[in-house]
Amino acid sequence: MAETVLSMARSLVGNAITKAGEAAAAEISLLIGVNKEIWFIKDELKTMQAFLMTAEEMEKKPRLLKAWVEQVRDLSFDIEDCLAEFMVHVGSKNLSQQLMKLKHRHRIAIQIRDLKSRVEEVSDRNSRYSLISPNTDEHDTLSDEFRYWSAKNIDEAELVGFDDAKESILNLIDVHANHGLAKVIFVVGMGGLGKTSLVKKVYHSINIVNNFSCRAWVTVSQSFVRTELLRGLIKQLLGGDSENEHFKGLQSMQRNEKVEDLVEDLKQGLKEKRYFVVLDDMWSIDALNWLNESVFPDSNNGGSRIIVTTRDASIIQNCAYPSYLYRLEPLKTDDAKQLLLRKSNKSYEDIKRGKAEKVFDRILERCGGLPLALVAIGAVLRTKCIEDWEKLSLQLSSGLKTKSSLEEMTRVITLSYTHLPSHLKPCFLYLSIFPEDFPIKRRCMVNRWIAEGFVDAKFGMAMEDVGNSYFDELINRSMIQPCRFYSHGVVQSCVLHDIMRDIAISISAEENFVFMTKGFVSGIPPENIRHLSIDGRQDSYLSFDLSHVRSLSFFYNPKEQLASLCSPQLRMLRVLDLEFSLCRVTQNDISNIGSFCHLRYLSVKKGSYIYHIPRSIRKLQGLQTLNLKRSLITKVPAEVTELRSLRSLRCSTLGVYSHFEFTTRDPRKSLVTTMKLPLILPHLISGDKSSEVVAEFRKGLSSCWTHSNGVSVPKGIGSLKELQILELVDIARSNKKAVHELGELTQLKKLGVAGVTERNVNYLCEALQKLSSLCSLRVEAKPFRGLHMLEQLASPPPFLHTLKLKGSLHEIPSWVGKLEKLVKVQLVFTKLKDTESIQVLGELPGLKCLRLILNAYIGKELVLCHGKFRGLKTLRLDSLEELRKVTFEERTSPKLETITIQDCSSELAVCGTANLQSLEKIKYFAKGKLVKEDMHGERPVVQAGQSQSAHHREDIKAPETIEKSQTSSLEKGESSQSRPRPDVLRTLQPISATTKLKRSLSCPASALIVK
Template sequence: MAEAAVNHVLRKLSDALVDKAQELSQVSGQIKQMQMELRLIQALLRDADSKSNRDERVREWLNLVREIANRIEDVIDTFLVEIQENCPKSCCWFPIPSCLDCNTLPTVVRNPIKMNKLSGKLNQITQELKLIYQRKNDLGIMVLGAGSEENDQPFRPTKPSDIKESEVVGLEAAKCEIIKQLLDKNELRRTVLSIVGTGGIGKTTLAQNVYKSAELVGQFDCCIWLSISQKYIINDLLREFSNSIEPGMGNQESPVTDEDVLAKLKSSLGPKRYLIILDDVWTIDLWDRLNILLPDMNNASRVIITTRLVYVAKRADRNTEPYMLGYLNDDDSLALLFRKAFQKHIEPENYPRNLLGVAKKLMKKCDGLPLALVVLGGILTTEELTYSAWSKLEETMDWHDNDGRKCSRVLAMSYEHLPFYLKPCFLYFASFPEDYRISAKHVTRMWVAEEFIPKDGSGTMEDRAEKFLQELVRRCLIQVTKKSWNGSCKYCNIHDLLRDLAIHKAKEDNFFTIFSKGEDVNHLATKKPRRAALQFCTPTEDGIYSDNTCSLLCFGLQEKSTNDSGFRLLNYSGFRLLRVLTIERVDTREFAGSDWLNGLIHLRYLGLRYCTIRQEIFKKISLYNLETIDLKETNILLNKQETTDWSDVVVPTLRHLFGRLNVGQCFPLKWDHYTNLQTLKYVDKGAVPRLGCCINLRTLGIYYPFDFQNQREFSHPEEWQTLKGVLTRTEQLASLSIIANQHEGYFIPFGGTRDLPCHEKIQSLYLKGEWAKDMWLPSVEMFPTNLTKLVLEFTRLEKDPMPILESLQSLRILRLLSYSYLGSKFICSTGGFPNLEKLQLEDLPKLSHWDLKEGAMPILRHLKLQHCGELWTLPELPNVQIESHALWS
């Protein structure tokens, strides 16, 4: 981590000398001297890092290097804040104003006392750097030759693994046995099958493969998967449970109670046969609370729980013996190691002879623990496929822990083996709660805001951040749980043991400090964390603060104390260096005042997911460096009496803005200034004519509200012509969403994309709203030629769309949602949908017949059905995972 910190601060100093040359002219000499000392130390870091595990003194030396790098960054950032605070507001432009437009310098720059103080701090730091460098001889640290370490190599993007998630090693017999018990028709009572084993043994992997198995397709009326964590929040768990039974229920603002869930279970499950998986149960108390919500209708319903604790399994069902998952034998261990190392299945007779001997030695050190073998295989993917490379890894690593646990040493080795630029990216996963569903875009954009991603290189910084995530996946440190329409990672998670490792390393390096439920967040200021994550904590009425914290992540803040005036989350004067702020599932109306974001001029990432917020909070925020505004599923309360002119408010660095349909109304800005904008959803149709300069748009969502005054949605095709004119210059557009109010009889202005320059580039298309039947007739030509994902909702098509849609050769994902089709029959012809992998049919009330000809949808793997009340029979769908929610409602 010291190397990452030094590289980061060197880049920052170079940028500051260029961007703020005039303001820093009086101290440029000291800054250049610091740079020289840092580069001398930088050359020592590779050798020091390799010795830190064996020498406590070297580890302490690295901590000093990291801490002083952080101090340098804080000194520079604090000075930039003072420049900003002394600038006339009329000069506040990108990235931080220099006030050169008004031929003057900020007061702080013209103040000799202030500049002398800054100079003194820089000189003191330079002297400390010299002393640190001089200690190298005492510690035996030397400069390594170029190219001697993996970290010297530039980042090489790799192809994603082609291993199917369903492939398992050593679990086939267990899978067959559990499926046999699930389908036992002689056992009508609700049976609880428990999978028990230590952490990393493969309990969740086995449960997932059972859950997705083809043998269970059509056997249960309702299938639900719930991930439990060791520090669960019961109301959040019940909310997720409710949402799994009936999507949308869990999003209600009022708390979901046990009674709500019980009522929903009785009405939705009724006499249906269900399969419920409860993954990672830790306590008897939790099982007892969930048990009363799972009715036993004597219809062979089943529950599977995974747990590390035998007594929990026995409490769940005293009449069913728990399935004890053991360690892998040598043959299975070797098979798993080779599969992960080579990223493909290899038969034993084809194992590389030159690697077999050393592979067996490596395998033995993992003691048959699957997670250790998977992680070790991820490390081997970065090594040359030679005996010497694998042998060096086996010989040089100290595999023995003081507590005798070899697995933890294998996992720690996976972190130590990371290139320096990936270490902070991995440690960032420590900030998320256990079993949290991590959005790939969420975390990678925070990496960009933290400046972990180099600015130079091909593609955008977001593209490079995605490649960093792919590399962590390839090394088996992060797991992909859901892929996006373009094949990239959409959601991911981290294994509990790897998360524990990340938390330990993050705490050791003062990279992230985690405050969990019940901890006093008042200690935030005294601990002085570089980054802080508050997980289900209770804010204080006076607000939290820390003068050197650069990132603050808040997940599910608990109820405030009894104070009618509300509490203040942030004491912004103590967070002047904050770059990343994300708050989830909080009603910010409880926050005292409307200026709680004021003064955060370094802020680059603002996430207010699943919150309730007032529009006014954005009026007083300094937006000069803001890159991402994430308002996913956030309820924004607009001030209808608002008269303030926003025409002069500019967010020059903004690249991503997304949220609910009214998010564009919260920022009535000059959209034609935002040439860097890549993501904008959703923006009102009135802003469309001003998007002409947003030439880098990749994702665009447009909302066409109903005009209640004139009782119309819009005036025929002229608005579509306006949109086409704007999109003429957005040749990077890959995802387009057009949403109209679903008032029956009012139409979405969709005439097709065939005459757009981006016609061949659009891969994802979402259309919500009725098509005007007298203007637009669906045809293959109206859809983008390379369309990968298509979602239709409330289009109210009366003619079977399948003959048209099945001709889209690149289509992989098709979702026909509420009232998209009003007919009764689907016909899919032979050879149709050649590349379709996922199909969702939801709320199609008249659909009663589905004729699937032989050879249609040849690679379909997942079918989701919901509320298709007349569709009583399905066509033959071999090897297709069927997910149904109230199929017959």
Template sequence: MEGVLVSAATGAMNSVLAKLAAFLGDEYKHAKGVRDDLAFLQSELTTMNKALHALADADQLDELSKDWRDRVRDLAYDIEDCIDLSVHRLHGAGESGLAAKMARMAKKIGAFRQIASQIQQLKARVLEVSERRNRYTLHGLVPTSSDASSSTTKVDARLCALWTETKHLVGIDGPRDDIISRLEQESSSAAAQHDVRMVSIVGCAGLGKTTLAKQVYDKIKAEFEYKAFVSVSQRPNIKELLLNISTQVGKSTNTWDDVANLVDNLREHLKQKRYIIVVDDIWSPEPWNFIGEALVKTIHGSIIILTTRVKEVAISSSSSHGGFVYQMKHLDGAHSKRLFYKRIFDCEEKCPPKFELASEEILKRCDGIPLAIISISSFLADHESLYHWNEVKKIISSPLPGNEYLETMQSVLALSYYNLPHDIRSCLLYLSAFPEDCEIAKSSLVSRWIAEGFINARPGENVYEAGLRYFNVLINRSLIQPWNEHYGEVLTCRVHDVILNFIVSKSVEENFLFLLDPSGLVPLQHSNYCKVRRLSLQGNYCQEEFASRMMPIKPHVRSLICSVDYTGFHPLSEFKVARVLDLDGCQSLTNNHLANIEKLVHLQYLRIRGRVTVLPANIGRLQHLETLDIRGSEVKELPPSIVLLQRLARLSVSQDVKFPAEGVSKMQALEELTGLTLFCQPGSFLKELGELTKLRVLVVYWKAYHARDSDEAQAEHKKSCKKIFTSSLNALDRHSLHSLDFVVFMERFLFDPWFLALQNLKRFGVESTSRMINIPSWIRLAAKLEKLELSKAYVTQDDLEMLGDLKALEYLALPCSDTQGSWLTISNHGFRCLKFAFLCNVLFMPDSMPNLKDLRIDIVLEEVGENDSVFEHLPSTLCRVNVDIIGNPPSTPRDVASELEEKILNVAKTHPNRPTLTTRTLDRDILVD
């Protein structure tokens, strides 16, 4: 993995070697002493690097080897920091002329001598231990195999829906329907004392409590006016929880309210309202004491679902609201086999005879725990050797001391961990920076991996695309859980707490990333040879105590991830080697906290929010900055120096942010621009926008901009913006633009005639908050289009035929579409490559959509009536089907909808691919609401 800059295995060693090689170039060929020192260091560090790679593949190390490994990795970080800071000082002067050039060369030679001297001192820290281990030849290693990077990886079509499929494979539909039935039975008796119905789901880690709760929630949530799903975790912030619930049920809140006010306001808001609320993963009674008080008990028909590992918590919470406890059980042998066989052999009923004995013993060790079965099956899916299966069986079947379940899970996860390539291991360990139950956005996660130097792009591959490949590998290995999926694409993920506990302990063991944990479970370690390089702030802190603990480690911290509202790390300028500053949790962040941030010359990723209204005027000095995300801040205008950020590749802003009038064409590294509010920009900016030759992704807000000009002047400005923007879009289409999205706010959005055809687009979408739009005729010319999403559109049979002719189209989403009261027909000649579809009122011809994996369909019975051909000729490749049957009870009798739902169930049972199926019958007023 020589191309990887930074990894958990070798620290910054690869990066250091690359920089040493650069220093040995022609520019320094006459500086003999410096060259000799650098050549010696390059040779020594190269040998050290090879030893580190060998150690990284050993799952058993003696203490001496661990000590040597930690010291050498820390040495690499110190060397790189030393080099980077020295080089910056040397390149800081701007004088010109022969004398100035000679002076700079003299400074460089002196500086490199100083660097060499510093490196010699750093190296001395490891020589004593190294010599005792025969000079980098470390005996007694226990190597394990490590896969080479596989070819370009896409998420397995089944794994995008992994947790949905698993629910059915492990028999989750039975418990789900059982809980719903019991809730319905409780409804009549609850009216006497407790109008709210409640269930507490209890069980150990990995059994699928959250999965079951989400299944119940998804099945019945459409029947409720107000709904929320919140996760509590081990160390909850009660205020944040109450704010989260309030936001989801539509209650505006003041973030400065205390807990008592939030409880009172939420109670008042929920009066006389039917709601369903899931409170996931409660560990102790205290959080429920507050949440339970906030949830009004007197609204007949409301439902509360709670999940916990602690039986006492389940009993006390359910009794407080007149509910019942549902005990989760381990999978029986039949369901364990179905899950295991489906994941590995894509067949639920049997496995090849030669694997039967090994699979029986492996499943016995997994003890009916879905997480263990999923983890081990993902590991085995790519291995067809019986020898390999038997070796795995030996490892996980050996006697283990202590808690047998936890030890089994650790051994299963360790197998998956050591089977990952070194660079992807680093990406997995980095997830330890996120709090328990955190929903992690894929885009920001990949951007942070890039800033950390974890991503090793292949020739011809964009570094962000390489990051997406890494993300997909972790999904396919079942090490991260797809969470929020939008029309076939995974947007966010979560880490199961069992896996999180494993990678946190591994991260600490590897001196990779440290959490400041007020419970003391994960201590903040610091020593002369083991400095804190990455720090994640979670939980609650004493400001003064933490500030004092932060002081000695600031000069060495490369990454600061703050998930809490804490600003005691000020001033930021003291993090002088920082590459990543993610301050998304700092809601109290102000302009003052960003003072002198331009001194962080190595900063590559910056994410801020809170009460920041102005970015520093000198932000353009951050010449290494690649990602800037200010969504959630109060910034309304970018400073002119923003255009000096020559390496900025990803820029995300909030609505109504105004860009500089001139200079954006200098930002030639820009690849993604999210949040461009079109009509508040100067025309000169929109003109230069077309000169960004690397811009691949553009998200545009289409909304009225209320200036002080007259209505005629505003209309003229809007017309001018459209014209200039259209010209720039055409230029971008000729360059690199492949993804374009519009978010339309209460405005009329018409494609023709102002919008010209973009023939090189791969992704196009329009999300409208109100008005329907027509499908543009120019779409037929977008021969490379792979994904099309129009949230509200009029759709005719001709439109469907036109879209079906797009040869590259793989994803089509037309939710809330208006078919004008007619059934539409999918012909047998179109949509030959389509894998995901979200459509309304459609019938299928034989052999239509031959590659479709995932189908979401709405049937509006009150508009189109019954049809005997519904769900005939479904594609044989389907893996998942979601159906909403919509109609008002007066015009559509419930028995008609029920008959249709029963017919769909029968079709799914007889379908050759046995797709997972979710059906709902909705009233039209609920749909509109």
């Protein structure tokens, strides 16, 4: 009996061992086959991407083909995710590390097997339904060669054919009727007719500037926020700013000001003023009723005027004020021809020589006189040879010449998307992530494109340069509109026209490219969401699968907790953008940041409650951009030096303490407080404030209560060879070796350092002399120290275009005069004593922007000497307490356009403005409020009925600072423009086209592509 049992036991054990061996063999076979199958799916991915590019170029696709394209696209995304997982967990590891990753390797092996099966199924499906055949015609694509033309050379904002319309609207406004109730003029027309551009010409006209005490331009979009709109009106009409009593505390994320309070302040402020307001792009009847009944005072009899641009004429019936209608019609043939020729960069002689006159006329006819269509199609024509215009003309819908509808125009605009090169299409669609009328920063956009893999590497070019060329190409093709420029003339930020945005959203939804919570109320969300945009102005319940999300962007104040959203479920996340969220990011929100092993871009809003970078950040080997500016971080951990792909590292801290400061006057008391504070904080502080106080306390401890804005960097920082941006480094608290290693970062283009002293300035100068690619440099002395030793920098970076210095100087270092490419100089606390001390700046041929801030100059008089500052365009004088007189000698600053004076003495006089040929305006600010604006140049400020003798004064004096009692004449309704002006406007030269373009882009809704 015993022998039988023993035999059975042996048999069972043997079977178990055999099965275990078979399972192990199968497992080993599975793991071994991974590398082979990886190559298979890589090849399949290349073929899929080629097919998708070909499909994108097809104007019309059968429904079956559309369905198949969608399946292929989803499969290609899944393959990309699998390859990314393989590279992170397996491909980049050595043998010992791979053994530690067997669990991940097994999971990836199963994914690859499933993907291979899906590839075969998709291929079989094509065979069954004959979706494509070998004889499919190839479609024309745009040439890879693209001639880059500056958008500034073509001023679409000054559209042709609007002069008569402008005069008609001015007649309706009746600017000289300075009595009676407010009048509303409605400018009605379909999107793309140029309503915004037309009204913009009226808004900047001399008649409006001279006859209204205050003006405002606000965009009333479909999803406008009342408090935001009211803040914009108050800022422009009453001179409000972030320092205004209405806006104190807006640096915090909880914006709790009441609409009723803002409305009452606005109504009281406008009671005695004659105001001119433009409400651009009005969509809602409710919005107009609210503005009529609640915002604008009904007792104002000063002859105020309101212009409303809208697509819907029905809202006029609900206007409470006397109203007039101006219906905008399409451009006449001659005007449309002129605009299309201008945008296509061709002359009529070119067309005749190319024998394309009939084709041109056909395209012109089909555009139907719509300015937006003309601008968009003209941009496409500019990229094609005249001989190829025939093919393009056949693709245009003929509906535009008979029916001017939004749908028909959208087809024309969509055509400009269709003709984008394949590398620009995802870049354009990616812009739909941002909310309506949102200013999109160039640097942010380019870095995100790189992180997403949209930017192709080119031999001899940095990735940032390639991405910037993409951005410029979208501008030149009129797909995006520049709205702000850097001092050196490069576009700093852009906006997306609402119709262009509608197209991008529509295509993104069709291709499951971007999912926006804004507008999604109910229903089934799409599967496999890749790019998720969360708009906090609308509740969103994210109960769907986030495992495929590649980018997560927060805007405004999301209802969800960031810590709950930033969970391991987002394992494929590449981009986490919290920069534009209105809620404070805390340490807890990024505590598990190391689990996002695919993360390449991390940006957090300024003023976060983050006090240290988690050590788990070492796991983010693909991280390219880390932006933690103005947080509570005081040092960069050594783990960051392991991130060899890092291209942008922007970390800085707040140099002030809001709640407490460590003091050495009573060290015993400070020590007791320091020991007890962490224990009593949770009991004494409310939950909303607890994170802030704890973070500030931890910041003080880690930095010994320093007041520096910089952060310390560790040894090994020189290993980040790809780094292009590094700021703000406190070299006083950093290791000496780390300061030496700054010179090894030869790819650096932007560097900011703080904590400069006599002891470390030598190390800094040695490092700077090695940074030959540096374009922007910021240097701050340690508090209560100076920058005198900077003179020893023998060989400065030759390509610097921006220089910012903070700290006392005897004079400007002589090496600054060697920087021929310098465009912008900002001096803070430099305490220069006389005019001779800044003359080296006057010799710089390219200097366009000069800022003197916080006692940067402590002399009584500042003289811009004869023949100096030949390229200067903007001058800012801020908080110069000792300055009493600014003098412009003859032939100085011939290109100076704007002078801004803020928080200087009320006795400050500006003399010699008659010598400034290009001067447009002088703006005066006091405590953050615009108290006076003197208009010059093309917009003289003679008030109606004002004596001409008032214009023979030579000097301008700044007004008294406005007190909180608000008793000044400006607050009582007196126009700042009614004050005497110097007689300096009669010999001005015409403003350049570039100046006109920048001026036309100064209002929120203006752009190259008109509404």
